[in-house]
Amino acid sequence: MKRGWLVFLWCISAYVLAAPVELKVNLRVGSQPLQWGQTYQTPQGQRYRLDLLKFYISEVALVRPDGREVRVDGLALAEFKRDGPTQGVSVMKLDVPAGQYRGLRFNVGVPRELNHLDAGTQQLPLGVNSGMYWAWNPGYIFYRLEGTALLPEGNQKWVIHMGTDTFRIPVRLHDLQTRRVQINIPPAGGAILLNLDVARAFEPGPGGVFLDWRKQSLRQLHGLSPETSLLMSVVYFNMQSAFSLAQ
Amino acid sequence: MRRRPMVWAGLLLGVGLLGWYFWPRSVPPPPVAGPPPHPTSPRILFAERSVPIPEDNPQTPAKVALGRKLFYDTRLSKDNTIACASCHKPEFAFSDGGKAVSTGIFGRKGSRNAPTLTNVGFRRHLFWEGRSPRLELQAVGPLTAHDEMGLEPEELAQRLQAIPEYAQAFREVFGEPPSLRAVTYAIAAFERTLVSYNSPFDRYQAGDDQALSPAALRGMELFFSEKGDCFHCHVGPDFTDDEPRNTALYTVYKDIGLARATGRDEDVGKFKTPTLRNVALTAPYMHDGSIRTLREVVQHYNRGGEPNLNADVLIRPLGLTEQEVDDLVAFLEALTDTSFTTNPALLPPGGKGGTP
Numbered sequence: 001m002k003r004g005w006l007v008f009l010w011c012i013s014a015y016v017l018a019a020p021v022e023l024k025v026n027l028r029v030g031s032q033p034l035q036w037g038q039t040y041q042t043p044q045g046q047r048y049r050l051d052l053l054k055f056y057i058s059e060v061a062l063v064r065p066d067g068r069e070v071r072v073d074g075l076a077l078a079e080f081k082r083d084g085p086t087q088g089v090s091v092m093k094l095d096v097p098a099g100q101y102r103g104l105r106f107n108v109g110v111p112r113e114l115n116h117l118d119a120g121t122q123q124l125p126l127g128v129n130s131g132m133y134w135a136w137n138p139g140y141i142f143y144r145l146e147g148t149a150l151l152p153e154g155n156q157k158w159v160i161h162m163g164t165d166t167f168r169i170p171v172r173l174h175d176l177q178t179r180r181v182q183i184n185i186p187p188a189g190g191a192i193l194l195n196l197d198v199a200r201a202f203e204p205g206p207g208g209v210f211l212d213w214r215k216q217s218l219r220q221l222h223g224l225s226p227e228t229s230l231l232m233s234v235v236y237f238n239m240q241s242a243f244s245l246a247q
Numbered sequence: 248m249r250r251r252p253m254v255w256a257g258l259l260l261g262v263g264l265l266g267w268y269f270w271p272r273s274v275p276p277p278p279v280a281g282p283p284p285h286p287t288s289p290r291i292l293f294a295e296r297s298v299p300i301p302e303d304n305p306q307t308p309a310k311v312a313l314g315r316k317l318f319y320d321t322r323l324s325k326d327n328t329i330a331c332a333s334c335h336k337p338e339f340a341f342s343d344g345g346k347a348v349s350t351g352i353f354g355r356k357g358s359r360n361a362p363t364l365t366n367v368g369f370r371r372h373l374f375w376e377g378r379s380p381r382l383e384l385q386a387v388g389p390l391t392a393h394d395e396m397g398l399e400p401e402e403l404a405q406r407l408q409a410i411p412e413y414a415q416a417f418r419e420v421f422g423e424p425p426s427l428r429a430v431t432y433a434i435a436a437f438e439r440t441l442v443s444y445n446s447p448f449d450r451y452q453a454g455d456d457q458a459l460s461p462a463a464l465r466g467m468e469l470f471f472s473e474k475g476d477c478f479h480c481h482v483g484p485d486f487t488d489d490e491p492r493n494t495a496l497y498t499v500y501k502d503i504g505l506a507r508a509t510g511r512d513e514d515v516g517k518f519k520t521p522t523l524r525n526v527a528l529t530a531p532y533m534h535d536g537s538i539r540t541l542r543e544v545v546q547h548y549n550r551g552g553e554p555n556l557n558a559d560v561l562i563r564p565l566g567l568t569e570q571e572v573d574d575l576v577a578f579l580e581a582l583t584d585t586s587f588t589t590n591p592a593l594l595p596p597g598g599k600g601g602t603p
Contacts, residue, residue, distance in 0.1 A: 224510025
């Protein structure tokens, strides 16, 4: 009888009490782990190196088998710098009820209600000290990828600064129809490991358009500029499928 | 017994009055620590204006001094060659002295003309698009842009922390170690002291009938008339409405201006109206520095600009004679305040002379 009560209480507490979970990220270029300093090639044959990646994660929710969500407050800034680790890097800590989930969703970006506050008065991971504040265009850079293009005429730095409320990237890694996605969070907590294929940004768009770094205007991809908005939209579309759950 | 309610009422009133007297109230902000008046500065019309100070960045002499030091320090750039003052030189009213566009770290060229910082503390919108709301946030741009000063927040903080005099100054002024945020707050405090109101035009406004030449007086009449039609955009004490406008400089703009931020076709070619104070010192002109002289600028507006679908409704051929163009130029030259460009309180600290 006593044992039955103990099992019952354990089940209840496991359901109600939050288990600590770490969201971790592996950076990939295609299927390979990203290595700083290594030269990669886009599908169009342009050679490049990666120098920096920073992005915000917000509005995280784990999805239960019945479709209900366990939403997690807060926002995190993931930072990957040259010579720093690229595999299994903890980017956010969550507290969620233990149990079975069919995946998770999150946005890459800053929620609208935080994106337009005075950056001078905000604290990390927001604020100007984050290195993500967009001085000329109020709001934050959501996804900041920078590198060097190895062009025949010499090396050229390029940046992708994705931001503004239009380009908040929705990432949906759940599946209620099949049992392909299974996330088990035990009462003691655990980790959810994501892969992020950074090279996905360089996949061509409709009609074969691509980020041609030989053009100076495309080495600064940011904002809503009509000059570059088509390619920004291509990168935005590509990035929605750049994350996956690591097996 | 009947007097008891009166006693209670009296007691309550007394307690209320005491409470009102001792209730803590917000302390009014200290007066703005602007530059000391220049010996030649008369008390004139626009001197009555006070620079708006944000609540989260009160002006103190120590903060202004720190901001001034930072403003002139090339160590705030990646390759130690560029300071704010490299492109905002005091002798050119804090613009870039004849350069169409400025040169940043590693010799990288920018794409826009460095604007004057004359009376910049009064501006409601900053950058050529006018999309930055305050000086503290605007300063993040040049400090971090890869073709200007190019420092990441962490690197800037580490570099300043390693300089003992800066480490101490930041502790004293902000009570915290150096950071990008604190740097921008100090620089903004200094920028709010860049106040100019001692031009011949100001002296004329104050009652000195001899301050303006006959040509400048004729130009002033044109400037504020529908014929010259300058005053609709170049309005107010600083001769700017702070709004983005397309001035029909080109039919096809290489730099699309405000549209870069909004993505709207109707914003292509819109740039913020610049102040005209000290404009004779800030050549070349327009957002890209493509017009070399003031006379050529006036001629551009006199012609009505180039065909452009987004051109401001006020842009049209003005029909000014050559004499009238000269008169307008004479008036614009009368907006020059040399006591501003030579004010010792605004020059590099330590009397080093020259700018980086």
